[in-house]
Amino acid sequence: MGDPALGAAVFKKCQSCHQVGDQAKNRVGPQLNDILGRTAGGLEGAKYSKSMIQAGQDGLVWSEDTLDSFLESPKSLVAKTRMSFRGLKDPEDRANLIAYLRSFSKGPIGASSMQETGQGIDIKLDPSVLAMVGDAEYGEYLSSECLTCHQSSGSNDGIPGITAWPTEDFVIAMHAYKQKVRSHPVMQMMAGRLSDEEIAALAAYFSNLE
Amino acid sequence: MKLNRRVLIGSGAAAATALAAPMAFAGGHGKPRVVVVGGGAGGATAARYIAKDSKGAVDVTLIEPSRMYYTCFFSNLYLGGIKTIDDLGHSYGTMAAGGVNVVHDWAVGVDRDAKTVTLAGGASVPYDKLILSPGIDFVEGAVAGWDLSSQNAMPHAYKGGSQTELLKAQIAAMPQGGTFAMVAPPNPYRCPPGPYERVSMVAHYLKANNPTAKIIVADPKPKFSKQGLFQEGWGKHYSGMIDWIGDEFGGGNVSVDPGAMTVTIDGEVTKVDVCNVIPAMKAGRIAELAGVTDGKFAPVNAIDMSTKAGADIYVLGDASQQGDMPKSGFSANSQAKVCANAVRGALTGSRVFPAKFSNTCWSLIDTNDGVKVGATYEATDEKIAKVDGFISATGETADVRKATYEESEGWYAGITADMFG
Numbered sequence: 001m002g003d004p005a006l007g008a009a010v011f012k013k014c015q016s017c018h019q020v021g022d023q024a025k026n027r028v029g030p031q032l033n034d035i036l037g038r039t040a041g042g043l044e045g046a047k048y049s050k051s052m053i054q055a056g057q058d059g060l061v062w063s064e065d066t067l068d069s070f071l072e073s074p075k076s077l078v079a080k081t082r083m084s085f086r087g088l089k090d091p092e093d094r095a096n097l098i099a100y101l102r103s104f105s106k107g108p109i110g111a112s113s114m115q116e117t118g119q120g121i122d123i124k125l126d127p128s129v130l131a132m133v134g135d136a137e138y139g140e141y142l143s144s145e146c147l148t149c150h151q152s153s154g155s156n157d158g159i160p161g162i163t164a165w166p167t168e169d170f171v172i173a174m175h176a177y178k179q180k181v182r183s184h185p186v187m188q189m190m191a192g193r194l195s196d197e198e199i200a201a202l203a204a205y206f207s208n209l210e
Numbered sequence: 211m212k213l214n215r216r217v218l219i220g221s222g223a224a225a226a227t228a229l230a231a232p233m234a235f236a237g238g239h240g241k242p243r244v245v246v247v248g249g250g251a252g253g254a255t256a257a258r259y260i261a262k263d264s265k266g267a268v269d270v271t272l273i274e275p276s277r278m279y280y281t282c283f284f285s286n287l288y289l290g291g292i293k294t295i296d297d298l299g300h301s302y303g304t305m306a307a308g309g310v311n312v313v314h315d316w317a318v319g320v321d322r323d324a325k326t327v328t329l330a331g332g333a334s335v336p337y338d339k340l341i342l343s344p345g346i347d348f349v350e351g352a353v354a355g356w357d358l359s360s361q362n363a364m365p366h367a368y369k370g371g372s373q374t375e376l377l378k379a380q381i382a383a384m385p386q387g388g389t390f391a392m393v394a395p396p397n398p399y400r401c402p403p404g405p406y407e408r409v410s411m412v413a414h415y416l417k418a419n420n421p422t423a424k425i426i427v428a429d430p431k432p433k434f435s436k437q438g439l440f441q442e443g444w445g446k447h448y449s450g451m452i453d454w455i456g457d458e459f460g461g462g463n464v465s466v467d468p469g470a471m472t473v474t475i476d477g478e479v480t481k482v483d484v485c486n487v488i489p490a491m492k493a494g495r496i497a498e499l500a501g502v503t504d505g506k507f508a509p510v511n512a513i514d515m516s517t518k519a520g521a522d523i524y525v526l527g528d529a530s531q532q533g534d535m536p537k538s539g540f541s542a543n544s545q546a547k548v549c550a551n552a553v554r555g556a557l558t559g560s561r562v563f564p565a566k567f568s569n570t571c572w573s574l575i576d577t578n579d580g581v582k583v584g585a586t587y588e589a590t591d592e593k594i595a596k597v598d599g600f601i602s603a604t605g606e607t608a609d610v611r612k613a614t615y616e617e618s619e620g621w622y623a624g625i626t627a628d629m630f631g
Contacts, residue, residue, distance in 0.1 A: 141561075141563040149624040158623070
């Protein structure tokens with residue numbers, strides 16, 4: 001049995017895309033309350049890859065076992081998942097994470113405590129920056145620089161897909177790279193020279209790219 | 211074959227688009243015409259972006275002799291046995307389906323007054339804007355004893371495709387304990403870390419298949435791209451196998467004899483089994499024929515990649531002389547997008563945005579041991595100028611290096627999708 005307290009620390013790897021707990025919302029990925037027992041690709045309002053929805057239709061339901069194999073190697077279980085995550089190789093990390101998630105799931109095995117809140121906000125931004133309405137046409141031009149590596153189809157073959165993200169998540173992620181809170185040298189460099197308006201423009205363009 | 215203007219037979223949508231384009235730009239020819247010469251990272255990208263973004267308002271013709279494009283980038287991984295030749299091949303079929311008129315022929319002349327490109331097959335293709343992205347050719351006499359007629363005995367393998375396959379076959383046929391020699395090029399040349407990634411990948415292959423073989427590199431330069439990273443990796447993975455002879459030890463004083471299979475470095479003659487000669491480079495010949503080169507390469511204005519030699523001609527990628535960007539597929543792809551935005555704006559009145567450029571070069575030293583270097587650039591009046599950059603550090607963990615390699619695979623999938631659609 002995993003330890004939910006240790007799992008909370010593991011969840012930090014997840015929270016740039018997923019929220020769990022009181023007031024958790026769908027972000028880049030679906031919110032994870034009641035994940036145990038949920039049909040894969042089955043949460044209304046969340047963005048999924050076609051192959052995740054198909055997996056759910058084929059009968060994939062998230063249990064401790066299926067979550068364990070998905071978390072070990074996401075693409076091994078669902079080949080074209082949008083989830084750009086390499087996986088957790090350590091079985092203890094996975095058990096602890098699942099124990100943590102279980103505490104946010106109802107049902108006989110879930111404690112349904114709903115007290116803690118894990119939210120994927122790397123940095124606090126001025127509300128005026130988040131409220132900016134991006135120039136999507138400028139964003140389309142700027143996006144061409146992203147598409148040398150990130151595919152417009154949303155596929156990820158070693159570099160994450162960045163299409164169909166909620167605008168706010170996109171803006172927060174880019175500012176987090178710009179402020180060097182997120183640690184990737186290429187992305188820090190690319191975001192580093194983008195103005196607030198340019199980040200808003202990119203977010204506006206990519207949010208509508210399916 | 212004669213490539214006349216296609217008559218615009220108006221389906222409703224096409225007619226509406228044509229009418230929406232300002233007539234002033236059309237110059238009485240109907241739709242404005244862009245001709246792109248060279249279907250690599252620069253030309254394919256420019257052609258596809260103009261066709262895609264103009265939504266049929268611009269007539270785009272791509273002139274490229276090869277029916278399949280074999281990327282030069284990642285070709286070293288094929289030499290190392292990590293990728294297959296099929297992994298490197300890309301068809302132009304998707305571009306044709308995306309609205310680009312793909313013509314498989316050689317461009318052999320440019321008439322700048324008549325604004326036409328002449329093809330080897332005899333046709334003459336008119337343009338309003340001409341984009342040249344011909345890559346590189348080799349400077350004659352750059353390596354004493356070597357010319358293009360020797361490329362079968364001593365391959366350059368610095369254009370993707372058959373030369374790469376030839377070099378791979380020669381390496382595989384080396385006798386046990388044999389010698390692989392490389393004559394490295396002087397600056398500036400395509401893909402600055404390329405020769406050293408190649409040395410790494412040849413060593414990777416030999417270590418598994420011919421562990422007593424030796425590699426010697428004659429280099430006219432005193433230092434090279436990512437030198438600290440490569441030399442750290444060579445010491446770690448291929449100790450004792452690689453002998454790099456830089457300029458201070460006579461690496462620039464080199465001649466070859468393709469008949470006798472010998473390399474003479476600073477007076478010392480060595481019999482070798484494989485000799486990879488990478489001569490000094492210049493812009494692809496059509497840039498010279500178009501009269502847009504000054505010396506070896508074609509000077510361009512940083513703001514839109516237009517040539518300094520005259521109006522309505524643009525030069526992308528390795529053939530251009532633009533300032534601080536390295537000659538690389540990533541750079542050419544980046545320049546193509548700035549150019550495509552400017553050309554489309556000039557022809558259709560669409561919005562033109564400020565030039566932004568970037569580059570990242572990944573190199574593989576051994577299985578899962580990837581490194582990278584990159585920078586961002588901006589247009590100044592004088593040149594494309596570097597803004598910011600980074601490079602992998604020596605002593606990184608195996609996890610970081612593996613992640614870097616996996617990222618390079620993601621980049622390969624990304625840029626080839628971006629080039630060909």
